[in-house]
Amino acid sequence: MAAEQPMLQLDATNVYADAVGDEHGLKPQEVQALAGRIAAAHAEIESRRGGDVGFMELPYDAAALSAVTDKASELREWCRNFVVLGIGGSALGNIAVHAALNHPFHNLLPEGHPARLGAPRVFVLDNVDPALLDGFLDVVRDELDATVFNVITKSGSTAETMSQFLWARDLLRREGCQPGRQIVATTDLSPDRSLLRRIADEEGFFTLPIPANVGGRFSVLSAVGLLSAAVGGVDVRELLAGAAAMDRACRAEGLAANPAALYAAVLYLFYGRGKPITVLMPYSSALRRLADWYCQLWAESLGKRDGLSAEGVFVGPTPVGAVGVTDQHSVMQLYQDGAFDKVLTLIEVERPLGDGDVPICRGRSEPELSYLAESTFGALFAAELTATRCALRDKRRPNLTLRVPAVSARSLGELFMFFQYAVTYSGCLYEVNTFDQPGVELGKQYTYGLMNREGYEPPAGAPCRG
Structure with missing residues (x-):
């Protein structure tokens, strides 16, 4: 560059x-x-660059860019709805890119309209509110066989995202679709660190890695944000x-x-x-x-x-x-x-x-x-x-x-x-x-307890789910 x-x-x-x-x-x-403290901060950031802090190296990752653009080109040939399943850092960057760089009414434009840039509709489901998920199905049910779900969670065990994954995989199975073709998993590279990676390897999902030294809220310039952007017609090289x-x-x-x-x-x-x-x-x-x-x-x-x-x-x-x-x-x-x-x-x-x-x-x-x-x-x-x-x-x-x-x-x-x-x-x-x-960890642990996950207790005074 x-x-x-x-x-x-x-x-x-x-x-x-x-x-x-x-x-x-x-x-x-x-x-x-503050010049002295800023100088010390500068030295620390430089010393950690590419080590335990990796967000600043993402623009130079040619292999990741190639994997993303190749997969996006393939998906754009047949996909009519591209759906991100994620929350927090696995969703907010995707939403920001789509809102900023695609047509403000992208999903409402008719297929083939030049302002759609040949792209499918792009959805980001960043909540487990049942009304959101049920309403989404009203939009895509007739095109489910041409819908791709990009499941994004670095740990591969985020309760909200993995519940969405279970829902989407079950839906595709029940409707006679092809989960192996229609699910893309973006997660940690290591099966030891990511349950989703292990599932993807077992079931043949296409996967994209999230670097170990890039946290969720710093991941928009990794495959986390780049795949939905590229599928949506964004020039990710310019990004x-x-x-x-x-x-x-x-x-x-x-x-x-x-x-x-x-x-x-x-x-x-x-x-x-x-x-x-x-x-x-x-x-x-x-x-x-x-x-x-x-x-x-x-x-x-x-x-x-x-x-x-x-x-x-x-x-x-x-x-x-x-x-x-x-x-x-x-x-x-x-x-x-x-x-x-x-x-x-x-x-x-x-x-x-x-x-x-x-x-x-x-x-x-x-x-x-x-x-x-x-x-x-x-x-x-x-x-x-x-x-x-x-x-x-x-x-x-x-x-x-x-x-x-x-x-x-x-x-x-x-x-x-x-x-x-x-x-x-x-x-x-x-x-x-x-x-x-x-x-955020305490809330997660209480949620696990309320959902009867083994090894976790609900908060004091809260009823357990039956």
């Missing part, structure tokens, strides 16, 4: 005191004071090229040259000044679901009871997703006039429709509406973003802007890699293990 510079730009103007005032803004010297460009930028030493390190430092400083809520607000309908992915990345990586050197630290910022301009008419009232406990990150897309735009009105309009009628939706959208940024500044609300030229495979790859590096630097600053999630 060519060593190109990233398109993404970080604008931190509105976090400083000269923009939002001394009480709520930072001084440049406060940020610079990885964008990620590679940002990887190079985030390996730079020093706060001024490293956007992810600067972003982490700014949010860390605000956390220490009583602003523990970090809001990601893309001004792009296509990037709405990126905010969901971001929330998991931030929450599971940084929300920890115990630190690296001390127990009972109970740290972690609270991530919140929003979307412009929709949420200007819902939560922006709180963000501008509520408690001073938030920092907003806005994502600006300079050309939402590429080189095109949509006129608001081509004919006559009422005089009172001429200011709208004579303009375009792109101009209105840009004005709303600028107005929000300025209003937040004038209300003394710190905010950053991430700016990309357009929503593209390349810019999305950059965003994924940027946030993964930023949360890794953040973990070093908070002195927590960025890559574990012990807090």
Whole structure:
């Protein structure tokens, strides 16, 4: 891949005191004071790269890319519905890619429509709500023989995903379909570590590996996210090229040259000044679901009871997703006039429709509406973003802007890699293990007990299922 510079730009103007005032803004010297800790974090990240931390190596895995694109090409010849079965990091990245890079009404377009790019419909079932599963069957039952289920779980034993797998395999068997052809398993490479891998080997399912040093919430640029993207018509090579460009930028030493390190430092400083809520607000309908992915990345990586050197630290910022301009008419009232406990990150897309735009009105309009009628939706959208940024500044609300030229495979790859590096630097600053999630384990154990799994007990006072 060519060593190109990233398109993404970080604008931190509105976090400083000269923009939002001394009480709520930072001084440049406060940020610079973290240079030593950022340098130490940089050295640690570099030393672990490709060892126990592998997300930054994913853009260069040619073998994985070839396996994904070959399988996607084969599936696109006959598959009419591609269904991801997964949860958390095995689903949120897939949803974000599909929402960002496919047509906003992809699944509603008729088969053969040029905007479908020759792709099947793409579904991500990221819940075990029976109403969701039953409703999904209403959509695909008549095309079940042309439906592929991609089961994604690194451990191969996630209760939610494996229950979906049992349901899908049983359904295919009962309907006379071909589970061996219609199930793709994405899981750990080792049968010793993954029950799903053992089942796949026994039943002949096609499999794709999840690297041992890549956790679920960091796996979107692995086969976890790439297969559904490629099947859906996304240029996964460009997605990885964008990620590679940002990887190079985030390996730079020093706060001024490293956007992810600067972003982490700014949010860390605000956390220490009583602003523990970090809001990601893309001004792009296509990037709405990126905010969901971001929330998991931030929450599971940084929300920890115990630190690296001390127990009972109970740290972690609270991530919140929003979307412009929709949420200007819902939560922006709180963000501008509520408690001073938030920092907003806005994502600006300079050309939402590429080189095109949509006129608001081509004919006559009422005089009172001429200011709208004579303009375009792109101009209105840009004005709303600028107005929000300025209003937040004038209300003394710190905010950053991430700016990309357009929503593209390349810019999305950059965003994924940027946030993964930023949360890794953040973990070093908070002195927590960025890559574990012990807090979710107790709920899992209680669930196993409530489902009568051998060796597990239900929570005290809860009735067992019969």
